[in-house]
Amino acid sequence: MTARPNAFPAATILGYPRIGPRRELKRALESYWNGRSTRDDLSAAGRRLREATWRRLTELGLTAPPSNTFSLYDHVLDTAFMLDAVPARYRTADDVYFAMARGTADVAPLPMTKWFDTNYHYIVPEVGPETVFRLADDKPLREVAEARELGISTRPVLLGPITFLLLSQASAGSPDGFTPLHRLNDVLDVYAELLTALAAEGVDWVQLDEPALVADRSDEELAAVRVAYERLGGLSLADRPRLFVSSYFGELGAALPVLAGCPVEAIGLDLDRGHDVLARHDLGSLAGKTVVAGVVPGRNVWRTHLNGALEALRFLRGKVGDVTVSTSCSLLHVPYDLDAETDLDPALRERLAFADQKVGEVVELARLLAAAPDAVVTAPPVRRRPPAPEAAPPAERSPHAVRAAAQAAHLRLPPLPVTTIGSFPQTGDIRAARAALAAGEITADRYEELVKAEIERAVRLQERLGLDVLVHGEPERNDMVQYFAEHLDGFAITRHGWVQSYGSRCTRPPILHGDVARPAPITVGWARYAQSLTDRPVKGMLTGPVTIVAWSFVREDRPLAAVFDQVADAIRAEVADLQTAGVSIIQVDEPALRELLPLRRADQAAYLSWAVGAYRRATSVAADRTQIHTHLCYSDAAEVLTAIDALDADVTTIESARSNARVLDDPAMAGFGRGLGPGVYDIHSPRVPSVAEITELVETILKVLPAEQVWINPDCGLKTRTYEQVEAALANVVTATAGIRGREPQVLLRSCDN
Ligand SMILES: CN1c2c(nc(N)[nH]c2=O)NC[C@@H]1CNc1ccc(C(=O)N[C@@H](CCC(=O)N[C@@H](CCC(=O)N[C@@H](CCC(=O)O)C(=O)O)C(=O)O)C(=O)O)cc1
Numbered sequence: 005m006t007a008r009p010n011a012f013p014a015a016t017i018l019g020y021p022r023i024g025p026r027r028e029l030k031r032a033l034e035s036y037w038n039g040r041s042t043r044d045d046l047s048a049a050g051r052r053l054r055e056a057t058w059r060r061l062t063e064l065g066l067t068a069p070p071s072n073t074f075s076l077y078d079h080v081l082d083t084a085f086m087l088d089a090v091p092a093r094y095r096t097a098d099d100v101y102f103a104m105a106r107g108t109a110d111v112a113p114l115p116m117t118k119w120f121d122t123n124y125h126y127i128v129p130e131v132g133p134e135t136v137f138r139l140a141d142d143k144p145l146r147e148v149a150e151a152r153e154l155g156i157s158t159r160p161v162l163l164g165p166i167t168f169l170l171l172s173q174a175s176a177g178s179p180d181g182f183t184p185l186h187r188l189n190d191v192l193d194v195y196a197e198l199l200t201a202l203a204a205e206g207v208d209w210v211q212l213d214e215p216a217l218v219a220d221r222s223d224e225e226l227a228a229v230r231v232a233y234e235r236l237g238g239l240s241l242a243d244r245p246r247l248f249v250s251s252y253f254g255e256l257g258a259a260l261p262v263l264a265g266c267p268v269e270a271i272g273l274d275l276d277r278g279h280d281v282l283a284r285h286d287l288g289s290l291a292g293k294t295v296v297a298g299v300v301p302g303r304n305v306w307r308t309h310l311n312g313a314l315e316a317l318r319f320l321r322g323k324v325g326d327v328t329v330s331t332s333c334s335l336l337h338v339p340y341d342l343d344a345e346t347d348l349d350p351a352l353r354e355r356l357a358f359a360d361q362k363v364g365e366v367v368e369l370a371r372l373l374a375a376a377p378d379a380v381v382t383a384p385p386v387r388r389r390p391p392a393p394e395a396a397p398p399a400e401r402s403p404h405a406v407r408a409a410a411q412a413a414h415l416r417l418p419p420l421p422v423t424t425i426g427s428f429p430q431t432g433d434i435r436a437a438r439a440a441l442a443a444g445e446i447t448a449d450r451y452e453e454l455v456k457a458e459i460e461r462a463v464r465l466q467e468r469l470g471l472d473v474l475v476h477g478e479p480e481r482n483d484m485v486q487y488f489a490e491h492l493d494g495f496a497i498t499r500h501g502w503v504q505s506y507g508s509r510c511t512r513p514p515i516l517h518g519d520v521a522r523p524a525p526i527t528v529g530w531a532r533y534a535q536s537l538t539d540r541p542v543k544g545m546l547t548g549p550v551t552i553v554a555w556s557f558v559r560e561d562r563p564l565a566a567v568f569d570q571v572a573d574a575i576r577a578e579v580a581d582l583q584t585a586g587v588s589i590i591q592v593d594e595p596a597l598r599e600l601l602p603l604r605r606a607d608q609a610a611y612l613s614w615a616v617g618a619y620r621r622a623t624s625v626a627a628d629r630t631q632i633h634t635h636l637c638y639s640d641a642a643e644v645l646t647a648i649d650a651l652d653a654d655v656t657t658i659e660s661a662r663s664n665a666r667v668l669d670d671p672a673m674a675g676f677g678r679g680l681g682p683g684v685y686d687i688h689s690p691r692v693p694s695v696a697e698i699t700e701l702v703e704t705i706l707k708v709l710p711a712e713q714v715w716i717n718p719d720c721g722l723k724t725r726t727y728e729q730v731e732a733a734l735a736n737v738v739t740a741t742a743g744i745r746g747r748e749p750q751v752l753l754r755s756c757d758n
């Protein structure tokens with residue numbers, strides 16, 4: 005590729021996976037956390053991964069690959085750490101960075117939540133009036149120097165100051181009305197210092213990621229954008245690199261003219277999800293800027309329609325300054341390399357592109373654009389999914405009160421029933437057994453024996469601890485989505501297609517490429533076995549249609565609503581079969597309901613209506629006395645409370661402990677009319693919560709919700725914890741609940757009458 009002096013490279017990507025093609029970072033992290041290796045070993049593993057990434061990207065044809073896209077845990081946490089936004093309670097920890105991410109024996113971690121509408125989770129920084137910002141870590145500079153030693157010039161990627169502050173939460177004790185954005189000027193001081201240091205290192209361009217700008221933003225927030233980029237762009241070019249402000253996950257909308265009016269040299273547009281920008285906006289304001297055109301989708305695994313992308317690039321070229329070909333967002337959300345997938349059906353493979361193939365597409369498009377005649381393309385190309393068909397209205401269940409009475413008579417549960425979310429620890433043994441089955445080293449019968457032994461272990465433990473509604477523990481599942489995808493028609497599974505979900509945790513999103521159908525029952529045998537071991541009710545456990553779709557790579561040649569309906573029908577058949585098998589409580593998890601919520605308010609109602617429709621389609625086959633549970637694990641449930649209500653589940657369990665039951669602050673929570681289990685145990689941390697802590701959380705919950713509605717449960721499944729941690733934590737949950745039941749006998753009476 006020809007270099008353009010001081011110009012942005014003709015082809016680029018906004019970021020790249022960092023977990024390692026064989027999950028090398030996962031292994032290095034877990035080894036360090038388990039005390040089997042040192043911090044230096046971990047740093048060395050990081051260095052090897054960065055070197056491999058820069059070399060690979062150079063080999064694939066990028067002239068100045070991005071740097072600082074690597075992170076030991078999360079890039080938002082890196083930014084907080086770099087700015088020294090470290091709450092005082094973590095400062096004395098042995099490893100401050102990981103204490104913020106994972107907590108210590110004494111201190112809970114910072115909350116973690118979804119990165120926009122993806123399945124990646126970031127650590128939520130805490131910013132208050134008391135935070136003293138300073139450039140406490142020079143990671144972006146170190147990475148530039150590290151790459152330069154390899155003979156590679158890079159473009160450091162920073163999380164932009166606006167997105168950093170909008171994603172932060174106000175520290176406890178901040179005065180009313182305070183928001184982290186009020187600290188913008190202080191944060192800008194540090195960004196300015198950093199930019200100057202990067203310029204002194206000889207860095208030409210810096211990328212500032214501002215994905216928060218593709219959501220609806222208030223006038224005050226847009227004014228903050230102007231302040232930020234007038235300030236940073238206002239530094240002289242001797243004191244700063246050229247600035248590339250990237251946006252992704254949608255269209256910039258009202259933020260586009262604001263950014264265009266700021267003295268930044270390049271602006272990134274998501275032309276996959278925000279392709280309408282070409283038709284809707286007067287691009288004249290970008291005339292003097294470089295536009296980094298995100299035409300290669302970074303959120304799916306399908307090959308790019310090169311002709312359509314080239315049309316969009318040529319249209320843009322006629323309107324703006326320089327045009328650079330790019331991915332629509334970081335490639336963090338797709339697997340590394342299709343070439344590692346030797347088992348995929350060749351007809352499907354042909355349609356796919358993973359990260360490395362997408363880099364190839366970007367490079368190829370830049371070549372085609374350079375070679376394309378300068379003829380003006382006047383009409384912006386249109387690329388859309390086919391329109392959704394009218395979904396048939398879901399069949400209705402009886403009103404909740406009728407169902408609740410039937411269920412109470414049938415289940416006879418105590419007040420404040422204690423349950424878990426489904427999974428018990430995925431032990432090394434059970435994972436090894438699954439690997440051995442796949443390798444043909446053990447028979448299917450032997451595997452079944454091992455899974456049954458794990459189910460029995462989980463059931464016996466729950467009985468011994470005194471839980472009220474048991475689960476089988478999900479030991480037969482590699483992942484709550486992948487497992488179902490493996491048993492449904494229409495999906496393909498990869499062997500190495502790992503994508504980071506948070507920290508060291510990864511998933512292999514299935515590829516939904518054909519018509520979805522359920523050839524045979526999936527969970528009924530395990531559910532029957534688990535129930536045969538105990539007299540207490542054991543919940544049947546399914547993943548809902550929205551979550552299966554959200555956590556898969558989904559075909560784009562069919563309307564999304566039609567895909568949802570096919571998946572919903574498959575799950576509906578499973579609900580019906582579980583019920584016939586005598587399972588009286590069936591949980592249909594929808595942790596991704598909130599995640600898929602469109603970032604723009606204008607698009608949310610339509611989404612919620614067909615997402616809710618799909619859920620109800622899957623569950624409305626349940627009889628009155630079958631109790632339907634759902635589970636959603638994010639702390640901002642209040643935002644979609646109406647939709648959660650519309651799911652019409654009898655009981656909903658949600659994440660709450662990790663954010664100290666803040667979810668209950670929303671007044672709407674008090675009006676939630678069905679069973680609700682706000683989590684009282686943060687399962688993302690190895691910490692075991694004490695009886696006192698759990699009691700306090702339950703008391704907080706009981707201040708907001710009537711006791712007869714309340715369920716006691718962890719935030720989410722226990723698969724990432726050890727049996728030792730789980731046993732101790734659940735024992736404390738049961739003790740705390742017993743203490744509260746004992747103190748409040750009226751609660752007992754009310755619920756028994758119910
Ligand atoms: C609940 N969450 C989930 C999300 N997304 C999902 N798709 N699934 C979820 O459960 N999003 C929101 C939340 C939080 N996110 C996660 C994501 C991932 C995990 C997790 O625990 N992941 C595991 C991998 C799970 C898995 O697929 N396991 C397989 C393969 C295991 C493996 O590594 N095998 C070894 C060989 C076997 C051995 O000897 O150990 C190998 O291949 O080398 C399985 O169990 O068979 C992770 O470890 O990252 C949790 C929450």
Ligand SMILES: N[C@@H](CCS)C(=O)O
Nearest residue numbers: 425426427593595721
């Ligand atoms: N039933 C699943 C839900 C996770 S969101 C589990 O317990 O792991």
Ligand SMILES: [Zn+2]
Nearest residue numbers: 595637720721
């Ligand atoms: Zn969950």
